[in-house]
Amino acid sequence: NRRFVLAERPEGEPDDDTLRLETGDLPAPGKGQMLLRNEYLSLDPYMRGRMSDAPSYAKPVEIGEVMVGGTVSQVVRSDVDGFAEGDWVVAYGGWQDYALSDGRGVINLGTSPDNPSWALGVLGMPGLTAWAGLTQIGQPQAGETLVVAGASGPVGATVGQIGKILGLHVVGIAGGPEKNAHVVETLGFDACVDYKADGFPDALAAAVPDGIDIYFENVGGDVLDAVLPLLNTRARIPLCGLISQYNRTSLPNGPDRMNYLMGVILRKRMTVRGFIVLDDFGHLYPEFARQVGAWVKEGEIQYREEMIEGLEQAPSALVGLLNGEAFGKRVIHLTS
Numbered sequence: 299n300r301r302f303v304l305a306e307r308p309e310g311e312p313d314d315d316t317l318r319l320e321t322g323d324l325p326a327p328g329k330g331q332m333l334l335r336n337e338y339l340s341l342d343p344y345m346r347g348r349m350s351d352a353p354s355y356a357k358p359v360e361i362g363e364v365m366v367g368g369t370v371s372q373v374v375r376s377d378v379d380g381f382a383e384g385d386w387v388v389a390y391g392g393w394q395d396y397a398l399s400d401g402r403g404v405i406n407l408g409t410s411p412d413n414p415s416w417a418l419g420v421l422g423m424p425g426l427t428a429w430a431g432l433t434q435i436g437q438p439q440a441g442e443t444l445v446v447a448g449a450s451g452p453v454g455a456t457v458g459q460i461g462k463i464l465g466l467h468v469v470g471i472a473g474g475p476e477k478n479a480h481v482v483e484t485l486g487f488d489a490c491v492d493y494k495a496d497g498f499p500d501a502l503a504a505a506v507p508d509g510i511d512i513y514f515e516n517v518g519g520d521v522l523d524a525v526l527p528l529l530n531t532r533a534r535i536p537l538c539g540l541i542s543q544y545n546r547t548s549l550p551n552g553p554d555r556m557n558y559l560m561g562v563i564l565r566k567r568m569t570v571r572g573f574i575v576l577d578d579f580g581h582l583y584p585e586f587a588r589q590v591g592a593w594v595k596e597g598e599i600q601y602r603e604e605m606i607e608g609l610e611q612a613p614s615a616l617v618g619l620l621n622g623e624a625f626g627k628r629v630i631h632l633t634s
């Protein structure tokens with residue numbers, strides 16, 4: 299059993315000393331447990347947060363512990379009701395070949411699911427984040443303008459496509475011409491603006507002639523700065539993520555803009571609501587699975603996945619994900 303444990307807490311970007319690959323015996327399931335063989339490991343931005351012991355909504359991974367991560371796994375042996383050998387499951391199996399589970403929080407996908415790895419993306423946690431953040435906090439009304447940051451990623455791509463289904467004018471924000479083209483041509487957004495190109499704030503303003511009613515925030519930083527002046531009265535901001543800040547060790551220098559931000563919120567009578575998907579919206583999973591599952595099946599929602607072979611690739615693939623190298627949902631295929 300190969301596994302990555304947290305060797306030290308990173309300062310800024312994780313490096314070669316952050317995680318350590320260990321090899322050990324196969325874990326032995328006890329009473330009320332099952333043994334899982336992890337086939338697919340999800341890479342997600344929140345993993346950077348778990349490496350840190352700064353205050354957060356979830357407890358950090360301890361030094362020497364296996365790195366956390368969502369997995370699609372197959373049951374090898376089971377003493378848990380409702381799970382049998384051969385079942386595919388979605389679990390938090392972590393960065394390792396095999397894991398033990400007592401079945402809590404584990405979803406059974408049956409013995410032959412279509413596209414099992416999609417349960418880590420559009421049909422799983424990122425998809426639920428997109429659907430619930432948009433519908434519950436965004437409160438979309440047909441005809442309104444939705445702007446989505448991180449538009450080519452698993453959350454943003456799903457937000458924008460659901461926005462189109464619900465009759466919104468949808469504008470994405472993504473880095474580079476290839477991702478921008480994908481967002482418009484394949485995902486069907488009305489427009490996409492490149493935040494890395496010169497003149498980004500003006501290009502964004504031109505793409506939203508009626509202003510912005512919903513801003514789905516995934517990134518923060520300069521992108522948020524460009525969005526703020528364009529928000530309409532009673533705009534809603536589902537505050538989902540701030541990925542541009544995750545590797546930062548301190549606040550950026552410069553004038554304190556807190557009172558400007560608070561002034562915009564006040565004058566525009568805006569709703570800004572942060573959420574942690576499983577804590578706040580986990581109970582909506584069945585409705586999400588039914589609704590978004592049907593849209594995916596009918597081809598109304600497109601999904602792009604970037605499959606990377608080999609557990610040993612996971613650390614560098616996570617660093618790349620945080621730097622914008624991923625194009626679609628990054629998943630590690632464990633080939634043990």
Ligand code: NDP
Pocket residue numbers: 342343344423424427448449450451452453454471472473474477493516517519521537538539540541542543573574575576619620621622623624625626
């Ligand atoms: P993504 O694939 O969208 O994340 C990677 C992307 O983030 C990159 O491709 C890049 O976009 C963008 N990015 C990175 N750095 C910057 C930067 N400095 N400025 C602008 N964009 C940047 O991941 P997910 O879809 O999985 O997650 C999207 C967001 O949602 C994240 O912030 C994540 O933390 C959050 N999230 C929150 C949850 C919750 O419960 N609140 C649950 C799940 C996710 P590009 O390639 O276009 O440059």
